[in-house]
Amino acid sequence: MSMLRTHVDAWADTMTSVLDLAPTLGADDLSAPTDCPGWTVQDVLAHLAHLESVLAGIEADTRPDVDGGSTLASDYTEAGVLARRGRPASQVVDELRAAVEARTAALSDLPDDASAPAPLTPGGVSWTWDTLLRNRVIDAWTHEQDIRRAVGRSGGLDRAAAVVTLQSLAAAMPFVVGKKVGAPMGTTVRWQVTGPVELELGVTVGEDGRARRDDAVASATTTITLDSETFCVLAAGRRGAESVPVEIDGDVDLGRRVVAAMTVTF
Template sequence: MHPLEPFVEAWRGTTRDVLDLLPTLSDDDWVRPTDCPGWSVHDVVAHLAHLESVLAGLEADDWPRGDAVPPSSYTQAGVDARRDRTPAELADELERAVGIRSDALTELPDPDGTPGKTPGDAPWSWQTLLSNRSIDFWVHEQDVRRAVDRPGSLDSGGAQVTTHSFAAGMPFVLGKRVKPLAGTSVVWTLTGGVPLEVGAVMGDDGRASGDVATDPTTRLVLTSEAFTVLGAGRRGPEAVDVEIEGDEELGRAVLGGMALTR
């Protein structure tokens, strides 16, 4: 299997799920707030349409950038430019851009190669671009689904890629954010759509490995949906169901530091 295939197939599956969902939403659904701070369902879809249109070459990417321009300003500009577009227009734009992008990815590139275009001209490889797009699209699909109370796609390719990606970041959470004593270990036991055992063990060198301890200092039991909600920074620990076994203070500190993206 080509190393980029899991990301591309996850992205394709999520785009299909989103494009199937959008026509079923009511006018009220489109204005509902999401867990993405400050964005409605309309804004989330506008964001997806913006980035996919830029990558498909349908839109000039001339927003000013540089060290003084935060990435959030770039993404917000794409949303603001689509404020007056109807839901149907956004869905049509997204479908067209996704179609062009999907066709262009029929032959997969070198993972370490440089794409001709990235959002905001970020210095990414193909591997980074395609993994980021599969994660971003699925996370935003879930933003929409929670906002309109239409759960779904929790065991999809996008769910798999996102959950495993966030799982790889848990040693960073333990080692760099919580910084407990050497030998401290945490296991996340994920249930639901993507069942998984995720581990982190603090080493003597101040770094945490991804080992899964058999008798961890703390075990956190939660669904993979709750895990990704925390990993994406969408809600705080108090807003998800988590069972803490063992050192409760450590568990709460870990849960508070799990956001890897916003």
């Protein structure tokens, strides 16, 4: 199976989970605040409906002039939510369902070259097919978890999209250690990620000062132990280290600085 197909299947599985969950949410659930500042559960559904509608060609892009960048602007995503404020939740969910159905049909035929530019991206960002489809997995699964935490309905933590999200966030940890923390030469950081998705992750700062992934580090300057949900909550910038369970061994000060800097963007 190609990586693009893996991404599409993981995205589709997550969107099915969201669409199964959404109709079971009551008014109090829909108005519950999430870990996305200023967004309720219904706002998160509106955000998903906006992006999927744009990608399905159902809705014209509200910012077609944004082109050339590689990061989706926050005001773009906020505009999609604001435009849906005041709409009935059922209408937002119906919009999302229609967009997912259309997008699923369109993605039945995928390009051979994953590195080719995607012809349609949200906000006109410059993404390849691989980046677009991977980012849709991360966005969809992370927002599913935002909803589930907000309403106390845990689920989907061991699904394919959780694996894609964890692996993608883990790939950014050398940047965290080397650039954001500025760890000195010879530093080794190990993350021991426990279930539901297990991962042994290591980063070493070499003699050239560059941090590189090295999952086979023999010993670590600091070891950070946490479960995969907590790893994703931190790396996605949903909560701070003070509000999640993390164990640090070795150089505790370094470990705390790494954990505080784990948030990455795509």
